[in-house]
Each structure stands twice: as C-alpha cells, then as structure tokens.
Amino acid sequence: MWNCAWEYQNQDIMKKNYDRQLSGQYKPMTPIRKIICEGCGCVFYTRIWSKKYCYYKKCGNIGYRKQLRQRRLAESPRTQVCKMCGNVFTPKRSDALYCSNACRQGVTDKTRGQNDHLLEP
Secondary structure, three states, X not given: XXXXXXHHHOHHHHHHHHHHHHHOOOOOOOOXXXXXXXXXXXXXXXXXXXXXXXXXXXXXXXHHHHHHHHHXXXXXXXXXXXXXXXXXXXXXXXXXXXXXXXXXXXXXXXXHHOOHHHOOO
C-alpha cells in the first residue's frame, strides 16, 4: 500500500499523532501537517510535504478543474460594450457581442428594413 493511500485510510491515527506532536509528546522524523484539501475542502493530515489533496484519485481532478475555472475567469474580459445599445455588460461567453436577445434580434430587424427602398410600390 502506498503512503498516501495509507494516510487516507488512517486519518484518525494521523490526527492523534498530530495532536501529540503539537503538545510535544511526539517528535516524528517527518512532521505531520494539517491541510485543507484543494479539491473537496475537507481537513486532512499528512506527512508528504507536497500534498494538496486528501486523496489524489478522488480530489485531484476536482482541484484541477477549480484552478482552471479560476484561471479562465481571470483571463476573460470582465465587461464589454453592447454593439447595439452601447450598454456595458458582463458577457457569459467569450465571443458575445450583444447584451441581450433583444439587442441581437434588433440588429437583424434593422438589416431587414435596409432593402425596403428597392421594393416596387
């Protein structure tokens, strides 16, 4: 059994040793750390210094998707000006040009009326 799998299954032992370590009764070769999992948000105890997730197979993908979502939100433009009405809005998509359905359809209504002068009376 790998060390991370053992730690995941024996969190009660890790917690007891962590409490003993804080009180000074227990001095391990590698200190036990109390960490909040970046995937699920639960508290867990570990001796692995680079560990971020309580169990990588369970929370690793969740944490990666959270970081990716935050990175995309930071990179995307927060506000944009509507091409139809000129209002400032926050787009839900990166390629949005209009603030609403009404503005988007208003553009098509205007283009319909542009060729009315070509019709014979």
